[in-house]
Structure formats: structure tokens, C-alpha cells
Amino acid sequence: MNETLPEGTLQLPPQWSTIAPEVDAMYYFIYWVSVVFTIAIFGAMVWFMWKYRRRPGVKSKQPGHATALEITWTFAPLILLVILFHEGFTGYVKGAVAPEDSLEVRVRGMQWNWEFEHRGGVIDDLNYLRVPVNTPVRLVMSSSDVLHSFFIPTMRVKRDVVPGMYSTLWFEATHRTPDITCESDEQCPEAMWCGKVPPGGTERKCSLPIFCTEYCGAPTGITASAFSEGGRNTNHSTMMGDLAVVTMEEYDAFIEEGPPPPPECESADDPAACWGENLHSNYCVACHSVDGVAQAPAPNWKGLYGNQRQFADGSSATADENYIRQSILQPQSQIVQGYSNVNMPPFRFSDRQLDAIIAYMRSLNE
Amino acid sequence: MAHEHHGPAYLAHHFDTPKQQFESAKLGMWLFLAQEILFFSGLFVAYGIFRSWYPESFSVGSHLLDWKMGAVNTVVLLFSSFTAAMAVRAAQIGEQKGVPEKDKLQLGGKVWTSRFLWITLICAGAFMVVKYFEYSHKIHVGTLPGQFFGHPGFDMSAPAGHHFYEEMATAGQLAYESGGEAVVPFHLRTFFGIYFVMTGLHGIHVLIGMGLCLWIIRKNARGDFSADYNTPVDIFALYWHLVDLVWIFLFPLLYLID
Amino acid sequence: MTAEVAPQPHSSAHDESEGYLTHERGLKSWLFTLDHKRIGLMYLGSVLAAFLLGGIMALLVRTELLFPGETLMEADTYNQVFTLHGAIMVFLFIIPSVPAALGNFFLPIMLGTKDVAFPKLNLGSFYIYVLGTIFTLIAIIVGHVDTGWTFYTPYSARADSSVIWMTMGVFILGFSSILTGVNFIATVHKMRAPGLHWKRLPLFIWGIYATSIIQVLATPVLAITLFLLTMEKTLTVGIFDPALGGDPVLFQHFFWFYSHPAVYIMILPGMAVVNEVIATFSQRKIFGYMFVAMSSISLALLGFLVWGHHMFTAGMSEYATMVFSALTFLVAIPSGVKVFNWVATLYQGSISFASPMLYSLGFLALFTIGGLTGLFLGILSVDIHLHDTYFVVAHFHYVMVGGTVFGFISGLHYWWPKMTGKMYNETLAKIAFWFVFIGFNVTFFSQFIMGSQGMPRRYYDYLDQFQPLHMASSGGAYILGVGFLIMLFMFIKSLMSGEKAPPNPWASAGYEWLTTTPVHPHNFAEPPVMTRGPYDYHLCTEEELWDGFPEDFEKQAEKA
Numbered sequence A: 001m002n003e004t005l006p007e008g009t010l011q012l013p014p015q016w017s018t019i020a021p022e023v024d025a026m027y028y029f030i031y032w033v034s035v036v037f038t039i040a041i042f043g044a045m046v047w048f049m050w051k052y053r054r055r056p057g058v059k060s061k062q063p064g065h066a067t068a069l070e071i072t073w074t075f076a077p078l079i080l081l082v083i084l085f086h087e088g089f090t091g092y093v094k095g096a097v098a099p100e101d102s103l104e105v106r107v108r109g110m111q112w113n114w115e116f117e118h119r120g121g122v123i124d125d126l127n128y129l130r131v132p133v134n135t136p137v138r139l140v141m142s143s144s145d146v147l148h149s150f151f152i153p154t155m156r157v158k159r160d161v162v163p164g165m166y167s168t169l170w171f172e173a174t175h176r177t178p179d180i181t182c183e184s185d186e187q188c189p190e191a192m193w194c195g196k197v198p199p200g201g202t203e204r205k206c207s208l209p210i211f212c213t214e215y216c217g218a219p220t221g222i223t224a225s226a227f228s229e230g231g232r233n234t235n236h237s238t239m240m241g242d243l244a245v246v247t248m249e250e251y252d253a254f255i256e257e258g259p260p261p262p263p264e265c266e267s268a269d270d271p272a273a274c275w276g277e278n279l280h281s282n283y284c285v286a287c288h289s290v291d292g293v294a295q296a297p298a299p300n301w302k303g304l305y306g307n308q309r310q311f312a313d314g315s316s317a318t319a320d321e322n323y324i325r326q327s328i329l330q331p332q333s334q335i336v337q338g339y340s341n342v343n344m345p346p347f348r349f350s351d352r353q354l355d356a357i358i359a360y361m362r363s364l365n366e
Numbered sequence B: 001m002a003h004e005h006h007g008p009a010y011l012a013h014h015f016d017t018p019k020q021q022f023e024s025a026k027l028g029m030w031l032f033l034a035q036e037i038l039f040f041s042g043l044f045v046a047y048g049i050f051r052s053w054y055p056e057s058f059s060v061g062s063h064l065l066d067w068k069m070g071a072v073n074t075v076v077l078l079f080s081s082f083t084a085a086m087a088v089r090a091a092q093i094g095e096q097k098g099v100p101e102k103d104k105l106q107l108g109g110k111v112w113t114s115r116f117l118w119i120t121l122i123c124a125g126a127f128m129v130v131k132y133f134e135y136s137h138k139i140h141v142g143t144l145p146g147q148f149f150g151h152p153g154f155d156m157s158a159p160a161g162h163h164f165y166e167e168m169a170t171a172g173q174l175a176y177e178s179g180g181e182a183v184v185p186f187h188l189r190t191f192f193g194i195y196f197v198m199t200g201l202h203g204i205h206v207l208i209g210m211g212l213c214l215w216i217i218r219k220n221a222r223g224d225f226s227a228d229y230n231t232p233v234d235i236f237a238l239y240w241h242l243v244d245l246v247w248i249f250l251f252p253l254l255y256l257i258d
Numbered sequence C: 001m002t003a004e005v006a007p008q009p010h011s012s013a014h015d016e017s018e019g020y021l022t023h024e025r026g027l028k029s030w031l032f033t034l035d036h037k038r039i040g041l042m043y044l045g046s047v048l049a050a051f052l053l054g055g056i057m058a059l060l061v062r063t064e065l066l067f068p069g070e071t072l073m074e075a076d077t078y079n080q081v082f083t084l085h086g087a088i089m090v091f092l093f094i095i096p097s098v099p100a101a102l103g104n105f106f107l108p109i110m111l112g113t114k115d116v117a118f119p120k121l122n123l124g125s126f127y128i129y130v131l132g133t134i135f136t137l138i139a140i141i142v143g144h145v146d147t148g149w150t151f152y153t154p155y156s157a158r159a160d161s162s163v164i165w166m167t168m169g170v171f172i173l174g175f176s177s178i179l180t181g182v183n184f185i186a187t188v189h190k191m192r193a194p195g196l197h198w199k200r201l202p203l204f205i206w207g208i209y210a211t212s213i214i215q216v217l218a219t220p221v222l223a224i225t226l227f228l229l230t231m232e233k234t235l236t237v238g239i240f241d242p243a244l245g246g247d248p249v250l251f252q253h254f255f256w257f258y259s260h261p262a263v264y265i266m267i268l269p270g271m272a273v274v275n276e277v278i279a280t281f282s283q284r285k286i287f288g289y290m291f292v293a294m295s296s297i298s299l300a301l302l303g304f305l306v307w308g309h310h311m312f313t314a315g316m317s318e319y320a321t322m323v324f325s326a327l328t329f330l331v332a333i334p335s336g337v338k339v340f341n342w343v344a345t346l347y348q349g350s351i352s353f354a355s356p357m358l359y360s361l362g363f364l365a366l367f368t369i370g371g372l373t374g375l376f377l378g379i380l381s382v383d384i385h386l387h388d389t390y391f392v393v394a395h396f397h398y399v400m401v402g403g404t405v406f407g408f409i410s411g412l413h414y415w416w417p418k419m420t421g422k423m424y425n426e427t428l429a430k431i432a433f434w435f436v437f438i439g440f441n442v443t444f445f446s447q448f449i450m451g452s453q454g455m456p457r458r459y460y461d462y463l464d465q466f467q468p469l470h471m472a473s474s475g476g477a478y479i480l481g482v483g484f485l486i487m488l489f490m491f492i493k494s495l496m497s498g499e500k501a502p503p504n505p506w507a508s509a510g511y512e513w514l515t516t517t518p519v520h521p522h523n524f525a526e527p528p529v530m531t532r533g534p535y536d537y538h539l540c541t542e543e544e545l546w547d548g549f550p551e552d553f554e555k556q557a558e559k560a
């Protein structure tokens, strides 16, 4: 794929979405209106300043009434403003209503990471969003803590992510993002940054940055840049994500197989268990320990596999593959005794990821 | 101030005439009241929004308030507003020195000003006493805002619910699910949040009004007021009418839903 | 009351030593003064101190942003610094700057009266301001306020409890502002000198009057909002917290219902000053006087209807966004009327480029840019892209610094001789102006570009691609800082060793220049009667427009 990438201007980043040209046209329209007004006003100002500078013997003249002039400059701009408003509003409506056949992606904002869930419950790596090119994509977004805002400059879209409600946003990317490996932002094309290592890859790649534009704080002691702790962001200014635009075929393949295992596991003794451990430390470690001791807030995983489980409703079952799979996809279906007060969120992993987790659990028993 | 004095003692040096002084004070007070109205309007807007979102919670919440106490307080405040107005009248009439006894207006003069102000003050006190009983009852049963809802005495470690269900039951608001569990509308806590904020702020205004009233009583006792000069009594009464007015809105909106 | 005296030209017979600064002495005579002039000066001191503090925070922000990653401080500290910068600049500095400091001093003088309607209330407002400041300082010292100046929930509801000190501080400051507004409105209505009817009212007064309306009607909504936020943090009332069934977007509506009108609380006084300065240094009546006066009032009223334009991305209905966008454009009309009329005032004037005028002309240029970029933000589809980027930061600094601060500084230069009785070094003032003007543009113009390129605001760390522009912006900020330091030095020098100022150094027809310098404790030795408007240069006698000392005028008259 070697198509030419869109280029930006001095003022605006490259146009990477179908609505970008319209937004930019609007931007440049108001820009030129402003330039004309500014030149007119500054011009008149400077000319009068020169012409009527104070000179000995020359007195000022007192203004008379100029109602016609006043009325003109009160109402003439109004016409311009009506045009501006109308155009801006039509553009906005277009941007606000997603086409019927849009592909949907769920977005969850949390301090300070983005999680993306695709069709079929496929969850990609944290802070990594891939979308197919030339396809309208609709993001359905929610927040689990404070306000965030989802912003992709190159797509000209932005929307607040609000706890307690869903907000949506859509765009249609017009270009595939090139596969360029990089070490720093300078090596990337305009408006791209050197993002994180894509899932399954080994080297950092250039991608389109996603920003969080609603202030969401920072813990103390943070000085480093994005993705500092094992793929996790640490504060509002680094609550960034990578947007990779891929072809439809690549996207379908991804949905089919789910995200690939992390490359460091390829050479591991037990690649599946290694991947499972990786998933555990990304998603489950907050609640589940694996040391065989801690049982709060959720059951310990050591010795869990193959064990007899007692449930809150009095029934019981053996923790086999099916049971574990069920517990991850639909945690509320069977609640382990003593854990009725904490709700485990459902995780929709691909089959390969589920296998990996089970392999990891088994390995804990050895 | 070293310069020559130019009018009666109550005329501040920067005014030319008592009329100017009086009109300025009155205008200032009206502006202040406009400010007060906008201050409370924020609360009324919040009330309106949440009531339209959660009508059942508000209806249930309203039944958990004691409308009788609210009604008593409404009457008490209305009466106090009346006595405040009478105090203004008494101050405006003044001492009527030299007026033949039969031509004198009734209930006028310093003594009556003072009496009416005292009645106003006592009514305000009575209002606060009733409010105290209402509040302490709510704190006792746990009809409290937000996360404290259901926990008596704002004590998060206290067991939630017990008193509270009784309270619901006596108000006839306790419904049961098919499984036998009691239904408590989630947004009752929002209702009580708004209830406490609105009545609390109003209560603070009543307390401030009581302070002002005492201050006016003292000035009156000192003989500061006359038929010519009674602006402070007048603007205090304006303030007091506003406090009354706010309550006139609060009472039906909180206690008398549906 | 003295009858039929034309505006009393500075009677040289009056004893100079009886100026308001010296007729009473000692700390007590200041702390318990009811004199609006002294209260105005106390405000001026506090407000300048706040400006210095906020400015230091700004320079810390700019220094941190010199390079990506850590330069000076960690992310959390940075968040506190920009929050304090915004909060101090807005609530402690810019809102009280012109109205409470310059307005307090000159409003009664320009009305030809002895004082504001409620002098005790005026002193009370000042102490309420001090109390609010103390709360704010406590929040800074004991705490950890990192919510941004907008205090958005639910972040602020969950943040450190020291935020309560801050919100209570701002709550208290709000009442200072409200009471000042009440005082000024009553004063303008009831205390005008004989002959000073509404059509002669100086435009400074019109501007302050319009500001006061907003202060009285908008500030209480901020007060109740912050009160509810405080309750949210203590009682958890659950009005704004989604976890308890509240609505975080409701907070934003409440906040901007105040804070948009508040931006007109900030700009109207700046415009008010500029009217006086442009008229004086063009020796001309402001063109379209009544239109300019009415545009202040309509700005004040329209300002109440557009708050939603801060929330285009927050999730309002399409219908609401449309209405707010349309109304936002309407606001441009009265602003435009002002700009056009100011330019037209220069026409056929006799323009002098003294330092106050330089700042006012700077205001004109920078406010135009700031205002026009406001229109970019008012356009729905464009705002989606620009919202919460540095474009917005640049927009509001152009209107707040290029606008209000330039207006304030212009007024400070303009009225300095009347307030202190001292002249300042004009050369130094001009040098400072060029530092400030150039530094300002370098700092904030670069921010427009990085903003439209997508640099989000409130970012401690940023992509390498923005580094050159950030560097330029920081460099500009240092130039700006040097400019203000030169200005500070110049004013201190003037206080220590400035030449004695004549009563009317700028040859102005404005009413405030009719009284002696330093100002008489009761403003005018004889209560004035206004027989002409404040810009009627053609009706002024030569003596009224004499820019030297009265004695010299007499000498010259004798010679002639």
C-alpha cells in the first residue's frame, strides 16, 4: 500500500475523514472573513492614526450624527453571521448523525485509558483502536469514573465521554495508515506520532493520535510520557490512544482471530500460559490474586482450576474449562459463595484469549 | 468629619436630601432581593429537573415529609410577614406628637414598632423550632441525602434501613416486590438531598433575618427611628417578605406533591 | 448647593495638602476608611498582587511546557499550577480589577458626587474580598486543588477536600462582587450631579453600570452552584454525581450560566476604560455615543443567553446546540458596533500617542482578533474540532489579556496622575508597552496555530511536533514578564520620585479631570453642576483643557 497520504496546512492537520473537508471549508471561510475584517479595521486604524496624529495648530472636529452609518454596521454583519451560523449548523448535523450502516465500536474511558470493544465482543489491546478504511464507524462511548473527551484531530471529531450516560460519535476514515516503524515522533509523517507497539508486533509504529480533551487529573509522582507502565497511561495529558486505519480484509481477519498474542510470548515455554499471564496483569489483577493466599475482593486463582466450587444459591460445580469460560463471559450466572457483594464485570475475550487464560490458570496449579 | 453638617442627624454626609438617601437604600435592597431570587432559582431549577426525571421518587419523598408541620410553619411565617409589615407601618406613623388623641392612628409609634418586631422574631424562632424537630426526626430515621441515605445519624457504620422501613410503612409508601423485598426508589436520596439543601439554605436566611430583626429592635429602642426616618425597618421587612415568599414556594413543592 | 457654576475648574485656591491621600494619616485611617477613593486604592493594591501571583503561575506553566515530559515539576503539580493560575486570574484579579479598583475610585467622581450610595457596604465588600482571598490562599497552602478553574464534576466532587476551601473562597468573592454591583447601580441611579442626565453619562459609567447588572444577576448563580458542589463534597447530595443519580452536565450548565456572563463582567469594564482614553487622546467625542452606550447594555443582556456554547461537545440536544450557536453570533453585533465606533472616533481627531493611548489602541487590535476567533468557536462544526485545544486558550487570552488587561493597564496609566498626584516616566512606559505588546502576541499567536493543529489544553506533556510552537510561546511569555516588570519599576519610581502631576495632564474634557490633584477628600471642593457632556471638547474653555498647572495658565494668560 503506497498511496499518498493527505497533507495538512499551516493551520489544520491532514484531512483523514470524509467530514474533514467540510469542516475545513467552514474554518477557512470564517478565517477569510476575519482576515478581511481585520485588515479593514487595522487599515482604517493605522491610516487615521497617521492622518490625524496630533499636530500643533490642528484641532479635532466633533462628530455629528451618522445614524445611517450606525444602522449599516449594526445590521450588515448580521447577514454574514446568519450565513456562518447556517453553514456551521448543517455541517454539525452531518457530523452528529451517523449513517445507518455504520460499524459500531464500544469505547470505555477510564482514568487514564481507553478500552475498545469490537463486534463479537473482541477487546483489543488497551489504547489501541483499529478501524477499517472507507467505512463509517460509530463509537458508543461511556466512562467509568470522571469526564473524558474523545478527540481525533485528523478526523475532526470530538465528543465528551460522560459517566452515567452514552455518547456517540462517528467518522469515516479515507486513508489507510501506513506501516512505518519508528522510534520517535519525528520519523512519522505529518500529524502522526510514534505510538505504542501494536498488538502482536515487536516494534513501535506510527499511528494517528487519539487525545483525551476533557481534564481528568493525575496522581502524584507522574513525570513520564504516554504508555509508561506496561501499555498504561498515567494522567490526562497522556491519556492517548493509537488509531490505526486498516483495510476491511485486515479488520475482518482481526475480528475473526481476536488480537494476536504478545510477541514476547512467542518464545516462551508455554506461549498460551504466557499470554494468559499477560492478560491477567492487564485486566484481572485488580481483583484476582494468584499467590494462593489473598481471597479478596475476588477468589484467588491458584488452585482454582479443577476445584469444586460452592455457589451462593447453594448449588456447586467443578471448575472445568466450560465453567471458567462461562465465569468470564457471564460472571453473574453463577456467584461463588461469599462474593455476592462484589460484581465482576463481564469480559468478552476471543476464544484464543479464553484458552490462554485457562492455560495460565492450569499452569498456576503446577 | 470636619465639614459643616447639612441636614438631620440621620442624613449621611454624602447624600443631599433624606429622599435621595431613602430611595437609594430602597433601590439597593430591591437589587439585593433580585440577587437572592437568582440565588434560589438555581435550586428551583435543579428541583424541576430532578422532579421531572424521577417523579415517583419525589412523590414518595413528599409523603415522607410531615405536611402538618410544614403547614404550621407556613402559617407562622405568613403571620410574621404580616407583623413585619405592621412594624413598618408603626415606624412610619411615628410618635404623632401634638396630634390630638382622637386623630391619632392606632398601633403606631416606637412602642408598637417594637412589639411587632418582637412578634416577628418570636414567629421566626417558632419556625426554627419546628424545623429542628423535622430535621432531627429525619436524621434519626435516616431519610438523608446521597450516600448517607438510610443510615441514621449520618453514621455510615450504623445498620441501614430498619427505622427507615418503619417510616416508609407509616407513611403508607412501602411497596413489595413479588419476592417479598421492599422497594425503595433509588432517587429518594436525591429528593432528600434537594430537601435538605433547599430548606437548609432557607433556614440560614431565617436565622440571618432573626439577627437583623434583633438589631432593628435595638436601634428602635434607642430611638433611632421616626416618621421621617425608618428606612432600616422598611428594608428589613422587604428582606423578611422575601424569606417568606421563598417558603411559600418550598412548602407545596416539597410537602404537597400530587 | 452652589447654583449655576459651570464645572468647577481646578480651583488653585484650594490647599493642595488636603488631598484625600494626606488629609488623614495612619494605618487606621486606611483600614476603616469609608472614602471610595481609598477603598479603590486598597483594591488596586490587592488586585495587582493577585496579578503578580497569577503571572508567576503563568510563567511556571510556560516554563514547564518548554519541553515535553518533565521540565520543572510533575504532572500533578502542573495541574495545580494551571488551576491556580486560572482561578487567581479570574476571581482575584480580573473580575475586581477595573470595577472594584478603578471603578470605585472614579465612578463617584465622574458622577460629581461625594461617594458611592453605600460607603459602609463598599468597605464591607472590600473585606469580603479579603476574606475570600484568605480562603483561596488557605486552599493553596494546605491543599491540593487541581480541578481546573471550571470545577467540573464529578472530578471536583471526588477531588481533594481542599477544593472546599477554594469553592468557599470563590463563593465569598462572589458576594463581594454582587455587593459592589448593587452599590454602583444605586449610585448611578440616585447620585448623579445636577445636570448629569443619562445622555451625558460618561461611557466609563455606562460600561460599569452594564457590568454591575451582570454582577448582580449572574454571580448568585455561581454562588449557588459552588454551594451545591460544596454540599456534594460534604453531604453527598447527589445532584451532580452520576453514581448517586445526579447529572454532571447539569453542573456545566450552572457553571456557564454564570461564567459566560462573567466574561462580559471582564470585558465591559475594559471597554469602558478604552472609551475614556480614546476620547481624550483623540480630543473628540466618542463616535455614535448612544450606540456605544446601548451596546454595553445589550452585551450585558445577550450575555445571559449563550452559555451553552461552552458545551457543544458535552451532549446537549441538537436543538439546544443550534439555539446557542445562533445566539452566540448575535453577541458579535454589539461588539462590532463598539469596535467600528472607536475606529470612527479616531477619524478627524487630534491623536496623541501617549502610553495610555498605546494600550487602548492595543486593546482595539487585540480585542478584534480575540473576538473574531470567538466566532470560529461559535460555529458548531468548527468548534467540535477546536474545543478544549490551545485555540480556545489563545482566544480567551486575546480577549482577557489583550482586551481586559490592556484596558486595565491603559486606565492605570491614564488615571495614575489623578490617583497618586505623580507623573511617571513616559519613555519607560513606552518601552514597557512594546515589550508587553510584542511578548503578548508571540505568546498567544503561536497558540492559535498549535490549537487548530490539535494540541489539547491542560496538557502537562505533549507530542514532539508541537515543541517549536510551545517554545515560541514560552519565549513570548518571558518577554511579556519583562515588560510587566519594567512597568512595575516605572510605577514604583513614579511613587518615589515622580514629578508632581497637574490636575489635567492629558487635556481631557472628562469630568474627573475637573477636580484638583490629588483629589479633594470629598472629590470636589464645591459640588459641581454639569453644563456640558464629558466629551464636549468644542464647549470647553482653554482653561479647562489646560494641561499644565493652573498657576502657569494664569501667568500665560497675563502674558497674552
Ligand code: HEA
Pocket (backbone or CB within 6 Å): A033, A037, A041, A077, A078, A080, A081, C150, C263, C264, C266, C267, C309, C310, C328, C329, C331, C332, C333, C335, C336, C337, C339, C367, C368, C369, C370, C371, C372, C374, C375, C377, C378, C379, C383, C386, C387, C388, C392, C395, C396, C399, C400, C403, C404
Ligand atoms: C473577556 C473575556 C471573553 C470575551 C469578551 C469573549 C468573547 C467571545 N467568546 Fe469567548 N471565551 C472566554 C472569554 C471571553 N470570550 C473564555 C475565558 C473562554 C474559555 C473558558 C474555558 O473553557 O476555560 C471562552 C470560550 C469561548 C467559547 C467556547 C470554546 C470551547 O471551549 O469550545 C466560545 C464558543 O462559542 C466563545 C465565543 C466567544 C464569542 C463569539 C465572543 C464574542 O463576544 C466576541 C465578539 C467580538 C467580535 C466578533 C470582534 C469585533 C467585531 C467585529 C469586528 C464585527 C465584525 C465581525 C463580524 C460580524 C464577522 N468563547
Ligand code: HEA
Pocket (backbone or CB within 6 Å): C048, C051, C052, C054, C055, C056, C058, C059, C061, C062, C082, C083, C085, C086, C087, C089, C090, C093, C094, C147, C148, C149, C150, C393, C397, C400, C401, C405, C443, C457, C458, C459, C460, C473, C477, C480, C481, C484, C485, C487, C488, C491
Ligand atoms: C485574566 C486572566 C488571565 C491572564 C491575565 C492570564 C495571563 C497569562 N496566561 Fe493564562 N489562563 C487563564 C487566565 C489568564 N491568563 C485561564 C482562565 C486559564 C485556564 C485555566 C484552566 O484551564 O483551568 C489560563 C490558562 C493558561 C494556559 C494553559 C494551561 C493549560 O491549558 O495547560 C497558559 C499556557 O500558556 C497560560 C499562559 C498565560 C500567560 C503566559 C499569561 C501572561 O499574560 C501573564 C503575564 C503576567 C505576568 C508575568 C505577571 C507580571 C506582573 C507583575 C510584574 C506585577 C504587576 C504590577 C504592575 C504592572 C504594577 N494561561
Ligand code: CUA
Pocket (backbone or CB within 6 Å): A109, A111, A112, A147, A148, A149, A212, A213, A214, A215, A216, A217, A235, A236, A237, A239
Ligand atoms: Cu481523560 Cu482527560
Ligand SMILES: [Cu+2]
Pocket (backbone or CB within 6 Å): C259, C260, C263, C306, C307, C309, C310
Ligand atoms: Cu462564553
